[in-house]
Structure formats: C-alpha cells, structure tokens
Amino acid sequence: MQQSKEQRVHNVFEKISDNYDKMNSVISFQQHIKWRKDTMRRMNVQPGSKALDVCCGTADWTIALAEAVGPAGKVTGLDFSQNMLNVGKEKVKDLGLEQVTLIHGNAMELPFPDNSFDYVTIGFGLRNVPDYLQVLKEIYRVLKPGGMAVCLETSQPTLIGYKQLYYFYFRFIMPLFGKLLAKSYREYAWLHESARDFPGMRELAKLFERAGFNDVKYKPYSGGAAAVHIGKKK
Template sequence: MPIDEMNSKHDKVHHVFQTIYKKYDFMNSLISFNRHKSWRKRTMQLMNVKKGRSAIDLCCGTGDWTLALGESVGPNGHVVGLDFSDNMLEVAKMKLNETNLQNVELTQGDAMSLPFDDNSFDYATIGFGLRNVPDYLTVLKEMFRVLKPGGMAVCLETSQPTLPVYKQMYFFYFKNIMPILGKIFAGSYKEYVWLNESTQNFPNKQKLAELFKEAGFRDVEITSFMGGIAAVHKAKK
C-alpha cells in the first residue's frame, strides 16, 4: 500500500475509534449477538496459555482480551495491552482498575512499529484489530519479531462465509444493518460504514494464512466460527 494511502487509513481508523469508544463494548455485543465473547473464550482454550508467561495484545481496544490474558498467565506472568487510541485505553484502564491484576500494563503505541525488543513475548494476540491497520503483513512481521522462538501468534478476526445465501445475508447485514444500528445506538453512522468496509476488504482465512507464512510463521492453524463469520489463526514462530 502506498505511503499516502497508509497514512490516510491510519488517520481514518484513529478517528473512528476515538469517536466510538464510549459505545464500543455495547455495540460489539449488539452487532455480534454477543458471540464475540464466546469466540474469545474458545480462542483462549485453543491457546492453552501457560502460567508465568508473557503476552502482548495488539490493538487491545477496551482491554477485554488483555485482562483475560492477565488472568491466564497468573501473578508471575506479564501482559502488555497496546492500542493507538488513548480514548479506548482509558476504558481499558477503568476495567483494569476494577480488577486485582498487578501484571497488566497498558500502553499507547502503533502495532506496525512495536516499541519492544526482539524475542520479548511468549504470546502475541490481536483481536478484531488486524483489519483496521494500514498494512496487515507489517503487523504480522512485528508480531513475529517480538515473539520468542517457539512463541505463539493468534489473530481473532472477522472472516468471510462461503456458503451461498448465508454469505449474501452476512454481507447484507454488515453493509446495510450494522451502520443503522451504529447510528441508532451509538450516534455513529459513518464510523460503522467504515467498519463494514474494513471487513469487506479483509483477506479471507486462506489468504490470511498465507500472510502468516509470508511473515515467517509456521504451523498455521485455522478455526472458524458460525460458518465463517469469524476465524482464529494460530501460528508458531
């Protein structure tokens, strides 16, 4: 992607999440029929996170996955949640303050240029955030870089159903219904139009698996949810 286009997407996405942060959790539950929580829970089961390990959660948003990772690694582990929206991080900080977790750090930063050394983490996750970055491959390469040898990268993201009729219904919902829900419940029609566009343009699960391999990962595994509405990609360094 040309530099100008990358900068334009960066600015647009930043505006979207700086705008919708107050209603983000509510809208996630509404739009996904509350399934996003069960998808993340199943993803954590697939990861089988070990106590005492370290993790970085990219594009952590309001922090739900970050906090779940903090619980899983235990008091001797360490988790970093990173996001470029300070408004989203403020919500995450409020959630963190309501817990007893002392092993979670929230920081503002860019997923395309992580402020961490090579080989720093055992796990690197990104949930419903990869589709919003200017360059998917750059982020996957950054995840690969900061992971320790043998470390695990996990992406939970919207995907594209392939079954006839179901596929058409899915795209109709995202294109026509979701922005209206955004307008009614969050006062953010244009922002949810953008989220639909980012979903439509995101690679399907096979193409995303190839990007993982191009970034250097091995043993890429795919798990689909609800006929392909969402998918987990799990891979090793």
C-alpha cells in the same frame, strides 16, 4: 484532502470508545464472547508467561490473558487510541490486575525488542491497520522462539446464501445499529468496509506464512463470520 486509513481508523475508535463494549455484543449478537472463549481454550496459556495484546482497545482480551498468566506473569496491551485505552485502564484498575500494563503505541512499529513475548494476540485489530503483512512481521519479530501468535478477526463466509445475508447485514443493518445506539453511522460503516476488504481464511494463513510463521492453523466461527488463526515461531 483524503484521510489516510490510519487517520480514519484512529478517528473512528477515538469517537466510539464509550460505546464500544456494548456495541460489540449488539452487532455480533453476543457471538464474540463464544469466539473469544474458544480461542483462549485453544491457546492454553501457561501461568507465569509473558503476553502482548496488540490493538487491545478496551482491554477485554488483555484481561483474559492476565487472568490466565496469573500474578507471576505479565501482559502488555498496546493501542493507538487513548480513549479506548482509558476505558481499558478503568476495567484493569477495578479488577486489581497488577500484571497488566497498557501502553499507547502503533502496531506497525512495535516498541519492543526482538524475542520478547511467549504469546502475541491481535483481536479485531488486523483489518484496521494499513499493512497487514507489516504488522504480522512485527508480531513475529517480538515473539520468542517457540512463541505463539493468535489473530481473532472477521472473515469471509463461503456458504452461498449465508454469505449474501452476512454482507447485507454488515453493509445496511449494522451501521443502522451504530446510528441508533451509538449515534455513529459513519464509524460503523467503516466496520463494513474494513471487513469487506479483509482476506479470507486461506489468504490470511498464507500471509502468516509470508511473515515467517510455521504450523499455521485456522478455524472459522459462526460459518466464517469470524476466524481464529494461530501461528508459531520456530
């Protein structure tokens, strides 16, 4: 029987959790660190605020948010892979960040009341969910009026030549890195499939608008290999 997208994604992350952090740097040639820093700078997170990091994985973005909101703020990280969360929990404990709570849950049905958070982030998570619009609507629902939603994700490069190189890399080279360094060829092949099927920047901005967001802005990173989208709830 064919696995659903959700089951497949769940199995992928349960399996690669121990190597996830190391592999992120290898497959993006360390570029993801720059993208994450620039995104945080654009967000200008205010101390004392309340943030939710959807699909938090091993909690890198959750931790950056916790440092920005400070001890007076509160950050919740949510993910459906217990193994990814366990790696994150160790990091949060080592850093003594008491303002962080990591919880097991599904992005498709966020277990929070309406209007709960000042910021909701989703980092390299949206392309993994079965219904992008449903998750964006959930993010919109749990944001407070005036709150900000931020999605950092792989995107579709447009420059001829670079685009072909990018697809070649994702399809053939990246899964080989996965096989050699993490003994997980099939799991890294999934990254290629999910990135290939994900909307380009403009289409994603339109989805943000369909979910209800205003003032949607986006910025490509590394020639469109990734992009950040920011939307506000009026």
